[in-house]
Amino acid sequence: DTEVTQTPKHLVMGMTNKKSLKCEQHMGHRAMYWYKQKAKKPPELMFVYSYEKLSINESVPSRFSPECPNSSLLNLHLHALQPEDSALYLCASSQDAGLARPFFGPGTRLTVL
């Protein structure tokens, strides 16, 4: 299994909703990432987990809350989002943070109404 899966593919939520994005990999990778990509822009790093511990938080607002329950799973909990948070959220994993090629998932297209 050499892929990163993300669910759901699409998500529409209101500003008062609570939702979660899920990411899973079974490649034995010990680093996992969340990126945010706005339309016609490059991906921007949000969080890095290394060996299930949060190692990088790029000053992301607290309405985004990451969680790494085990080495294969990465969640992004969403609460009280704003319309400007609408974007493609990409999950990635690599063997070790930054050292090997990161594999990217297909992304979750999030729309906040």
Add this chain to the structure above:
Amino acid sequence: AQSVTQLGSHVSVSEGALVLLRCNYSSSVPPYLFWYVQYPNQGLQLLLKYTSAATLVKGINGFEAEFKKSETSFHLTKPSAHMSDAAEYFCAVNLLYRDDKIIFGKGTRLHILP
């Protein structure tokens, strides 16, 4: 400070012509460098990477890139463009001396003309 610069937000080439997408990095220490491709409404797919081994790197789909330290460049080339190459291409850098981040350039949209 921007760590990787892609010249040209849009590049158009004719089918069968040479593809050249430019990327320059700014780093005092040779970094790891990557090229990714993104098709519409999809995630990122790695085309190739440079990690201080051979300076000419061959990737998937006929693409290759050459690391030139003297020019701080890592340009992406393909001898003959195909219609299916139309996509967004991102150059990315991993600055190992700072922390374990992968930073993306602004991207270049490649258009293939029939």
